[in-house]
Amino acid sequence: MKAVHFGAGNIGRGFVGLLLHEAGYEVVFADVNAELIDALAAADSYEVHAVGASSTTTRVDGFRAVNSATDPERVVSEIASADVLTTAVGPTILRFIAPHLLAGLRARPAELPPLQVMACENAINATDVLHDETAALCTPAEWTKLAGRAVFANTAVDRIVPGQDPDAGLDVTVETFFEWAIERTPFGDDVPAIPGAHFVDDLAPYIERKLFTVNTGHASIAYFGFIAGYERIAEALADPVVEAAVAGVLEETSALLVAKHEFAEEAQTRYRETILERFRNEALPDTVERVGRQPLRKLGRHERFVGPAAELSERGMAPRALLDAMAAALRFDVPADEQSVELQRMLRERDAEAIVADVTGLAPTHALFAPIVERVRERQQA
């Protein structure tokens, strides 16, 4: 069995590649980072160090590596004969994976079982995005012909994999916790055998609970922590002011999740507490800069702040802590982060309504639009 995995970075090597390897797949990593791909191609194995209460080390071997920027023909032939295709490149990069996938499907013998495609990104329905980007590159008639050569399943992936020590080479330090939930129905009777994953009929509750608890909480720590001058996530959360602000945010998203998906309140409280414990893991060198990265994406319409806040407003509940977290995000000023630089430029040069419309995608008539505009104005005046 062969899996082509796009994105040999933190989650690629430390989670998706690892679980596919443990499931018995030969993993072919595809990435545009030449140094990384050369190192993987030259290595026999790397280690995944899971750190926390019960630390473990797992060796990953039997993989290959291909540079998708310089050797697209090889990528096509690998996809044409693969069983599984996964990605962990970032939601905004999926459109660059689509041409490879389309070419791979064109070259794939029609008699092979369909390629099982799963995008493992922090975004709702990321695999659908990859599907749509791929279908848009050919005519509807050709897509009708090719569509039978692949099945597309959305997933929710959860494991904190921080930025890695440059001296660690290919080895990856991760937390011990992990969860990989995958839609079952697209596969019909041929569900991939990945023991580390679980397959669910309805992914929405899983992905929304994950994104609006883990990622909303994480990003809130990053933005409040950045303002308070912290470098690490664990030390930011140890500050009672940050902790209280984050608790307020998670109470709001939990209220939505309980109301919308009918999670038992106690179960959601336990889930939240487990997650806060994960963020407190001192052995995990995770930084506010990594977790707060790309604030414009994180302030998007269906993302971790505006998504739940908009739904709360629509249900007649007024989100306050989420608005505070969004206001904190506006202060994320990190020269190395292109989106942070762009956000600060927008705040200096454009009017508040235009910023809110562009960044959040909310209509001016939406109940959340005016409160966010107010936060943007406050930031501009400060």
Ligand SMILES: NC(=O)c1ccc[n+]([C@@H]2O[C@H](COP(=O)([O-])OP(=O)(O)OC[C@H]3O[C@@H](n4cnc5c(N)ncnc54)[C@H](O)[C@@H]3O)[C@@H](O)[C@H]2O)c1
């Ligand atoms: N790190 C985590 O804790 C974590 C956990 C769950 C989900 N995720 C999600 O996984 C995805 C990747 O995150 P990460 O932390 O591993 O980031 P990362 O930067 O470590 O890895 C991304 C990799 O994608 C590669 N890449 C970029 N453009 C590419 C292209 N056009 N073709 C092929 N490869 C390309 C990069 O070179 C890099 O190696 C994101 O969507 C993130 O939200 C991350």
Ligand SMILES: O=P(O)(O)OC[C@@H](O)[C@@H](O)[C@H](O)[C@H](O)CO
């Ligand atoms: O990857 P992002 O930028 O969407 O979010 C940053 C972190 O919150 C994220 O990578 C978490 O570590 C991860 O989602 C945990 O499962």
